[in-house]
Amino acid sequence: MSDRTLDIKGIMAAIPHRYPLLLLDRVAELVPDEGCIGIKNVTINESFFQGHFPTDPVMPGVLIVEAMAQTSAVLVVETLGPDARGKLVYFMSIDNAKFRRPVVPGDQLQLHVKKVQRRMSVWKFTGEAMVDGKVVAEATFSAMIRDR
Template identity: 70%
Template sequence: MDQQEQASGDTGGTRIEAFDIARIMQAIPHRYPMLLVDRMVEVVLGESAVGIKNVTANENFFQGHFPSHPVMPGVLIVEAMAQTSGVLVVETLGESARGRLVYFMSIENAKFRRPVVPGDQLRITVTKERQRGNVWKFACVARVDGATVAEATVTAMIVGA
């Protein structure tokens, strides 16, 4: 896949325009059914990222949540935020992050504005608030058709050899 990378004049970070599931799976260890990011549409190394989750009726969690009124569980929306953040961390650190894991440390101020249902496309924006050593903190917002459906602040730690 072609990857367009360019220096970002206003942010100082390197901007990666888009990449697919194969590169996401190189960055983070999650696999079906727990891989909740389908595509990265923008990454500004060290600063922010936008990930996409296409929500389909075939998702396994809809069998029990809820069969007659399928709703994506809020904890999975937050997990998708964390995975998008993890991809940003690994892409930012590059080779030094290969083979390492990114673990959740905290979730703060999680708010859910409206249900996410089959057919929705989550657009997850994560913005680094700070980084100290191997601990990163992100402001996260998930939107569907431009409307905010969830938001949270997540803190994660990158660990491993």
């Protein structure tokens, strides 16, 4: 990967997600048209921990996959550059999702995504979410970029 990074302002300029569903704090590495690594710092202040589960907080697996998808959306926008302004990246499919261990407050998710293929407006990715160098979740997913 490269040392190209994005802070939260760059992420918010790239994708439309906002609190409480913005699940990406930083992009640590990005290589356009190849892959990137996103960072999500998991804290007890996340709104989903109020109900999942109050006495034993665990980040929902579907939100881990969403964080991987948001990382991929940033990759798409950064790859397409000015052509992506005003467009949205929509989830199309999730395949082979696996969850290896719970993600809890205090964990830092490293979201490793790689482009597998691109056909016109449809992109396919593989993703791994890691905590302390260990895979906690993985999935293959696709998305479509379209006008708002």
